[in-house]
Amino acid sequence: MAKPAALWYLRAMTLPDARISDAELLTRMQSFHWWHSIALRPGLTTLGGKSMEILAQEEDAFLAPFDLTGRSVVDVGAWNGAFSFAAKRRGAARVLATDSYTWNHPVWRGREAFELARAELGLDIEAKMIDPPDITEKLGLFDVVLFLGVFYHLYDPLDVLARMRRITRQLLLVETHQDLTNDARPGMVFYPSDILNQDATNWWGPNPALMLSLLLQLGFTRVFYRDHPTLGRARGVYAAFTPEVEDSLVRGFDSNWLDLDVPGAIEGLLTP
Amino acid sequence: MSEAELRTAVAGHRWLQSLRLRPDLVTPGLKPEAQLKAEEAALFDTLNLKGAHLLEIGAGNGAFSFAALRRGAARVLATDHLAWTLPGSDALSATQWAAHALGAGIEMSPLDPRELTPRFGSFHVVMATACFDQLFNPIQALRGMRSVTERVLLIETLQDGLADARPLMMGHGQVLPIGGPEGSWVFGWGPNLPLMTQLLTDLGFSRVLYRHHPTLGAARGLYAAFLPEAPDGLLEGFHTPWINVTSPQAA
Numbered sequence: 455m456a457k458p459a460a461l462w463y464l465r466a467m468t469l470p471d472a473r474i475s476d477a478e479l480l481t482r483m484q485s486f487h488w489w490h491s492i493a494l495r496p497g498l499t500t501l502g503g504k505s506m507e508i509l510a511q512e513e514d515a516f517l518a519p520f521d522l523t524g525r526s527v528v529d530v531g532a533w534n535g536a537f538s539f540a541a542k543r544r545g546a547a548r549v550l551a552t553d554s555y556t557w558n559h560p561v562w563r564g565r566e567a568f569e570l571a572r573a574e575l576g577l578d579i580e581a582k583m584i585d586p587p588d589i590t591e592k593l594g595l596f597d598v599v600l601f602l603g604v605f606y607h608l609y610d611p612l613d614v615l616a617r618m619r620r621i622t623r624q625l626l627l628v629e630t631h632q633d634l635t636n637d638a639r640p641g642m643v644f645y646p647s648d649i650l651n652q653d654a655t656n657w658w659g660p661n662p663a664l665m666l667s668l669l670l671q672l673g674f675t676r677v678f679y680r681d682h683p684t685l686g687r688a689r690g691v692y693a694a695f696t697p698e699v700e701d702s703l704v705r706g707f708d709s710n711w712l713d714l715d716v717p718g719a720i721e722g723l724l725t726p
Numbered sequence: 727m728s729e730a731e732l733r734t735a736v737a738g739h740r741w742l743q744s745l746r747l748r749p750d751l752v753t754p755g756l757k758p759e760a761q762l763k764a765e766e767a768a769l770f771d772t773l774n775l776k777g778a779h780l781l782e783i784g785a786g787n788g789a790f791s792f793a794a795l796r797r798g799a800a801r802v803l804a805t806d807h808l809a810w811t812l813p814g815s816d817a818l819s820a821t822q823w824a825a826h827a828l829g830a831g832i833e834m835s836p837l838d839p840r841e842l843t844p845r846f847g848s849f850h851v852v853m854a855t856a857c858f859d860q861l862f863n864p865i866q867a868l869r870g871m872r873s874v875t876e877r878v879l880l881i882e883t884l885q886d887g888l889a890d891a892r893p894l895m896m897g898h899g900q901v902l903p904i905g906g907p908e909g910s911w912v913f914g915w916g917p918n919l920p921l922m923t924q925l926l927t928d929l930g931f932s933r934v935l936y937r938h939h940p941t942l943g944a945a946r947g948l949y950a951a952f953l954p955e956a957p958d959g960l961l962e963g964f965h966t967p968w969i970n971v972t973s974p975q976a977a
């Protein structure tokens with residue numbers, strides 16, 4: 455359930471001149487636990503679990519390969535919204551940020567933190583409280599679907615990946631924790647309780663062969679892969695294209711990316 | 727139905743299972759009669775099926791449903807998804823011929839186990855052979871099967887990742903003689919024992935028993951998962967080589 459937006463926030467939205475002071479903003483920033491480090495004003499950056507430097511490298515790896523101008527984007531599992539904000543700043547016509555788990559979490563209070571950042575940055579971004587397993591085609595079709603850091607948090611990622619396919623018009627970007635990465639055969643490891651990084655919300659570690667197989671079965675016709683820009687093979691990034699994709703979205707993927715759906719590509723990822 | 731008609735029907739269908747319809751007439755199926763018999767004994771000799779209501783998922787040509795009826799089940803509902811619904815599939819028609827030839831009063835209905843909910847009804851015994859092998863999403867299918875199980879869920883499945891102590895499953899593709907004339911490529915999974923135990927425990931099964939496949943060894947596994955409501959007596963027939971693999975979590 456969506457928490458009612460705080461009154462100050464509604465006021466800030468409706469009365470753009472009701473700008474709060476730096477001191478007041480800092481107090482509000484400090485009342486949340488942040489995942490993303492986001493510069494809200496000069497000298498005022500949220501203290502996220504992910505640093506600005508890492509986020510900058512991720513943004514560059516995930517979003518720089520294609521031109522977002524005029525595109526529609528949905529960010530599934532947006533948390534504090536760093537990638538939603540980045541997509542908007544890179545020219546996306548429409549950006550929808552969705553989340554549920556951290557947005558409703560009593561400690562993370564992610565929705566309120568997201569709202570603070572959105573209001574402060576003044577970006578025209580939509581938000582919707584929805585859990586990935588509840589997403590259907592009713593959400594709409596988006597040129598680009600961002601599914602970053604969510605796959606491995608799902609008990610049933612197979613169902614949710616199929617749901618992501620149904621809302622993707624052109625490109626689905628998946629970033630995930632990986633395992634069995636030196637196995638050419640498709641597979642995924644299950645993590646009971648909190649054995650992966652002492653985090654009970656981590657469930658599965660797939661390998662590249664599996665991600666390729668799943669994405670192709672879901673009707674994506676091309677799949678590009680790259681290692682995570684800072685964490686290497688431990689996490690992978692997949693760009694999966696529908697048959698309807700415009701060439702301009704595919705062209706910019708450079709040599710950091712590997713065409714995964716060609717013979718020998720998976721074997722090429724193995725270390726002897 | 728004349729004998730000639732039956733023989734024509736047998737010749738005119740692709741068969742997934744080798745069923746003995748007459749003393750001298752066995753359908754030429756993918757799975758040999760001896761393997762089916764061994765699996766039937768391994769799964770059903772353990773339980774008294776008299777009067778039971780049984781739901782079979784992925785029945786193929788119905789071998790296990792026919793066996794359950796012979797063993798006294800009061801109601802048998804045989805279902806299949808891909809093999810009975812892919813365009814060009816003739817497995818349901820083949821199964822109807824087999825039921826007719828055997829005089830077996832089973833119900834038959836195409837069904838995707840992912841769509842099962844308690845509204846579908848409930849069955850004392852729910853079973854699936856070649857279970858994970860042919861399911862894109864076994865997590866969801868197991869949840870569906872659980873939702874209609876009253877006492878025990880019986881599973882026979884491909885296995886993989888047996889050298890790893892961690893729960894995992896490996897993807898497998900195979901071409902099956904279903905759908906169009908060339909057959910269909912079907913994706914599925916080979917789970918290992920730790921994963922099966924974990925998934926079944928997470929679904930609320932309080933006791934899980936396991937044995938290797940009677941003829942193919944550890945490459946395939948048999949599981950019997952019991953709900954807390956199942957009377958203790960139900961477990962009495964599960965002798966060696968069945969072992970208790972119940973997770974400490976479930977106790």
Ligand SMILES: C[S@@+](CC[C@H](N)C(=O)[O-])C[C@H]1O[C@@H](n2cnc3c(N)ncnc32)[C@H](O)[C@@H]1O
Pocket residue numbers: 530531532533537553554555556557586602603604607608609655
């Ligand atoms: C590691 S964060 C990723 C945030 C952001 N997309 C990024 O890449 O930085 C995981 C996100 O998945 C969401 N999520 C969705 N379903 C979840 C679940 N079942 N358990 C935990 N997190 C879940 C969380 O709310 C959170 O926003």
